[in-house]
Amino acid sequence: MKNLRMQQEMTDRGRLEIRVNARIQARPVSGARVTVSYTGDPQNVIEELITDGDGRTETLDLATPPLEYSLEPNVNQPYSEYTVKVEAEGYEPVEVTGSELLSGEQSVQQVDLEPAEGAAFADVTIPDHTLFGEYPTKIPESEIKPTGESGEIVLSRVVIPEYVVVHDGAPTDSTARDYYVRYRDYIKNVACSEIYATWPDAAIRANILAIMSFTLNRVYTEWYRNKGYDFTITSSTAYDHKWIYGRNIFDSISLVVDEIFADYLSRPNVKQPILTQYCDGNRVSCPNWMSQWGSKNLADQGYSTIQILRNYYGDNMYINTAEEISGIPSSWPGYDLTIGSSGNKVLQIQEQLNVIAEVYSSIPTVYENGYFDEETQDAVEAFQRLFGLPVSGIVDYPTWYKIQSIYVAVTRIAELQ
Known part of the structure; x- marks a missing residue:
C-alpha cells in the first residue's frame, strides 16, 4: 500500500545517473547492463541501459514526490526510491535497493563490481534518510577534547586525511565492518544522509562545515584510536554521523564539498577543529547545538552560512582552512589556470589529464x-563535464583538487596492472 501511494504522489521529477566501476582497480566498466525499477516493485523495469566507455549511463528523468515534502518536517516520504541492478561480463551482479531521488535534483548512484567467482550477486540496501527514518539520538560530548594528558593529541596540526576508516556500527560492535573511504567521499555520503539536497545553499554549507569539523576533530584527536580501536569514526548516529555504505550522492551537495572540503570550524586559541554536534531540531531538541531543520529555516530568512553557524554555536565560531591536504601530488597554486597561463603548474595539469585520459576515453589528450x-x-571542460563540476574550462580550486584526486586513483590503477 505504501509503494502504491508513493507512486501516486510522485508528481515531480529528478535525474539519476549510474556509474559503474570495478572495485579492485576502480576502472570504469563499459558495456555493463543496468536496469532501474521502483523499489518495492523491482520486477517492473522502468529503464534498461548500457554503460559507455567511461562506465556511465545516460541521465534518467524519473518521478519523485513533490518538492515541498523535503522543505518542511513531513510525515510524507520526500524522496522516491529506485532499485538499480548491474550485470557485466566477468563480474558478479550487484543490486542496489533504495537509491534516493529528490525533486529537481541530480543524483549519482555508483556501483562497484567484484570479479566473478561464482558467488551470489551482491545486495546493497540503502536505509531511510536520517530526517525521515528512526535513528538513535547523539550522545552529548564536550566540543573541545582535553589536551593536557600525554598522548591525547597525536597530530600537531590540522591535516585533511586522504582516507578515513569508518566502522559501520557502534564502537563496541565487533561484528561491524570497517571501510576505508576517501575523506571527501565520506563527507558527501554523510551530508546526503543527514540533510536534503533541496535545501538552500547557505544551509547546505553550514551543515557540511559542521560535519567536516566534527569529523576532523575525530581525526585530529585520534579519538577512537586512543581508546584502543582501529578506526577513525563510526556510522552510528549515537556517536558520530550517519554514513551509509553504497548510497547515492546528490550533485548539489557534491559540488559544495569539492569547493570547501579543506575547511573546518574553530574557536580562538583552540588548535583542534570543534566537535560541532547537531540534531534534527524537530523530533529531537538540542540546545547549544545546530538544528538541521532550524538551519534550513534560517537560510530561508536570508541568513548566510556563518550567520547560521554563529546563531547556534556562538559569535566566536570561525571558518578555518587546514594547513595540509594528504594524498595529492601537488597543492593548489593559489590562482586559476586558464587561457594564457603557463609554467610548471600548467605542465603538471596537462600531464595528469593525459594519464586520466588513458582510463576515461571521453577526455581528449593534450600536448604537454x-x-x-x-x-x-x-580537456579541462571534458574532465569537468565527466566528474560533475561546473564546465568552465578553467582549473579553479575545486577542479585542481578533483584532478589531483582522480589522477591518484588512476595511477594506482596502473600500479595494480
Whole structure:
C-alpha cells in the first residue's frame, strides 16, 4: 500500500545517473547492463541501459514526490526510491535497493563490481534518510577534547586525511565492518544522509562545515584510536554521523564539498577543529547545538552560512582552512589556470589529464608544453563535464583538487596492472 501511494504522489521529477566501476582497480566498466525499477516493485523495469566507455549511463528523468515534502518536517516520504541492478561480463551482479531521488535534483548512484567467482550477486540496501527514518539520538560530548594528558593529541596540526576508516556500527560492535573511504567521499555520503539536497545553499554549507569539523576533530584527536580501536569514526548516529555504505550522492551537495572540503570550524586559541554536534531540531531538541531543520529555516530568512553557524554555536565560531591536504601530488597554486597561463603548474595539469585520459576515453589528450591553450581548455571542460563540476574550462580550486584526486586513483590503477 505504501509503494502504491508513493507512486501516486510522485508528481515531480529528478535525474539519476549510474556509474559503474570495478572495485579492485576502480576502472570504469563499459558495456555493463543496468536496469532501474521502483523499489518495492523491482520486477517492473522502468529503464534498461548500457554503460559507455567511461562506465556511465545516460541521465534518467524519473518521478519523485513533490518538492515541498523535503522543505518542511513531513510525515510524507520526500524522496522516491529506485532499485538499480548491474550485470557485466566477468563480474558478479550487484543490486542496489533504495537509491534516493529528490525533486529537481541530480543524483549519482555508483556501483562497484567484484570479479566473478561464482558467488551470489551482491545486495546493497540503502536505509531511510536520517530526517525521515528512526535513528538513535547523539550522545552529548564536550566540543573541545582535553589536551593536557600525554598522548591525547597525536597530530600537531590540522591535516585533511586522504582516507578515513569508518566502522559501520557502534564502537563496541565487533561484528561491524570497517571501510576505508576517501575523506571527501565520506563527507558527501554523510551530508546526503543527514540533510536534503533541496535545501538552500547557505544551509547546505553550514551543515557540511559542521560535519567536516566534527569529523576532523575525530581525526585530529585520534579519538577512537586512543581508546584502543582501529578506526577513525563510526556510522552510528549515537556517536558520530550517519554514513551509509553504497548510497547515492546528490550533485548539489557534491559540488559544495569539492569547493570547501579543506575547511573546518574553530574557536580562538583552540588548535583542534570543534566537535560541532547537531540534531534534527524537530523530533529531537538540542540546545547549544545546530538544528538541521532550524538551519534550513534560517537560510530561508536570508541568513548566510556563518550567520547560521554563529546563531547556534556562538559569535566566536570561525571558518578555518587546514594547513595540509594528504594524498595529492601537488597543492593548489593559489590562482586559476586558464587561457594564457603557463609554467610548471600548467605542465603538471596537462600531464595528469593525459594519464586520466588513458582510463576515461571521453577526455581528449593534450600536448604537454606548459602553455594553457584551447586544447588544454577542451580537456579541462571534458574532465569537468565527466566528474560533475561546473564546465568552465578553467582549473579553479575545486577542479585542481578533483584532478589531483582522480589522477591518484588512476595511477594506482596502473600500479595494480
